[in-house]
Amino acid sequence: MHKKAKVVPQPKVNPQQHAKMAEDMKQRLKVEELAENIDELEDVVEDVFPLLMITVIISSLILVIFLIRMYIRYSVNNPSKNRMDGRTVLITGGTSGLGKATAVELAKRNARVIITGRDLVKAEAIARNIRKKTGNQQVNAVHLDLGSLRNIRDFADDFSKSEKFLHVLINNAAYMGPKSVTDDGLERTLAVNYLGHFYLTHLLTDKLKKNAPSRIINVISDTYVRGKIDFDDLALNKGYSVYGAYTRSKLAQVMFMLECHRRLFSSCVWSFGVHPGACNTELLRNYPGMMGNILRVISRVMFKSPEDGCQTIVYCAVSDGLREFSGKIFSNCKALKPSDKVKDKDVAKKLWNVSAQLCGFKDETPPEEAAAPAPSTEEKKEQ
Template sequence: MAGKTVLITGGTGGIGKATALGLAARGARVAITGRDADRAARAAEDIRAVASAPVEVLTADLSSQQEVRRLAGDVLQTLDRLDVLVNNVGGFWNSRRTTVDGLEHTFALNHLAPFLLTNLLLERLKEGGPARVVTVSSGAQAMGRMDFADLQGEHSYSGQRAYNQSKLANVLFSYGLAARLAGTRVTANALHPGVVATAFGAEDPGRMQAFLTPLIQRWMKTPEQGARTSIHLASAPELENVTGQYFANSTAKKSSKRSYNQADAELLWQLSSALVGLESDSERSTNLP
């Protein structure tokens, strides 16, 4: 990874920090994002201990679209090239809450944030080529269903259902992005990191999660183990031209049947474009001379 620049969202702890450490140790110039400046600075010091290239720190709360846009601007100013974008940030909340934009928090952070950030950074990714977009999904995508009639969980909310839907959205987004990037030398893949022992969901856990986590924690993956697939997708030379795939344990796997529904992928893309204020594909084609 020497000479490569990698941006990792949510890189201040857990799988994200382990991913940053692994790629920095391979020679990459790493940039991490986090909400808390002090925590991000401490994480950067740990990463610099194994890095031969600079480590950049960018702070942003990615549940806010204004913050996502500011982050994209900071990235474009700070990083003169971008070879890999790792969309790692995400979370689980048992109770429904809304963002500053009035959107359901899980959907906004887990899906809309990487959707918007990736689109804002696409030109920088294309400039250097070959480049990669790696999006951290979850095995929960297999239980996900896109409820387009109640996408924000306004009428019926379940923390687990919202999480499952957001992780399915990650895969649908990756497949849709891969199709749109055909011929550009930029690839897009999604992954399941495994069940990893981190602070994931600790802010607002469901009853079952709060009960089970202490019991099964000893059998969970460490963050370093959970980061292996992200690191593999970001760095493996043999994956340079592999795109539109779903990986688990560093191996391409079949994702859920719903994740291959092209009509759902297209509708999700258009709705997401509208929710984040990006021009949709149909608008773009209409505006062409």
């Protein structure tokens, strides 16, 4: 007979203990799964982190550039709606950039606009374009090379004979580029930006006085505060830099503007300096080297348009109530206080006398401290 297998009794499992064991098992599985997920996440982060950081950096740079661009391009529209019927405006460098944009705006206000340029064919084409665009047939072009004192004299003679009126003179033309000299042997940046306008203004002063109240507007730059004038080295033989030559010419322009105010205010000829801001014009076209290429790209992306930049120039040309602001610098249609750097009257007088000698005439009109004469009938109308 076979013996029956002995049955070993199974221990009874407490249901609560079984449930606890199952729960412990689940927790261990969850921990193991979580650890695996963390490992996978760490691998992903290691792969993606450099790209993520690059994205953050690029995004931050784009935001910074955008904010800087907004700051540089900030401008206000000319609040004055005045028209210029019956008034004549002469604009140097009117074939492009700020000069052209200013000519368009003034032509829209029915001014008689005369633009100048070294290339007469180009200037006449621009004048035709402005006439067509604005419907104002009183827009003309004439040849003027501010780098030639003889040409400036000839221009002023012809202008005085052919034009009966001149109410606003806008000294806008500018050069910025490598060191070179004019036909007169003068350093080109100072000659074009300052001395040419100095001589032109001198030759047209009588015309401005006869048509008073009239205005002289010098398009300057806030970089004038970094300029230095060495009367012993006007040719910059001791060292030339494009930026240094430009800031020097703008400093001379501001001092010239203040001296015009002192000398001509009593004749109801008012003088203003206008800082249009950084504008995308052809000023940088001659800037040499890699820096020039970089600046030209930056100007296209970051700088304000000539149409925005010219608003303050137009404001100073047409707005009422500016008599008391003669001798001031304007930016975004608001008067600014000139830097103390340009308030030395002895230096300004010396600059004027040296400039007169370079232009070949003797200064016979010593400056008088500007006083506020009683406004004339025409001034009262304008105010």
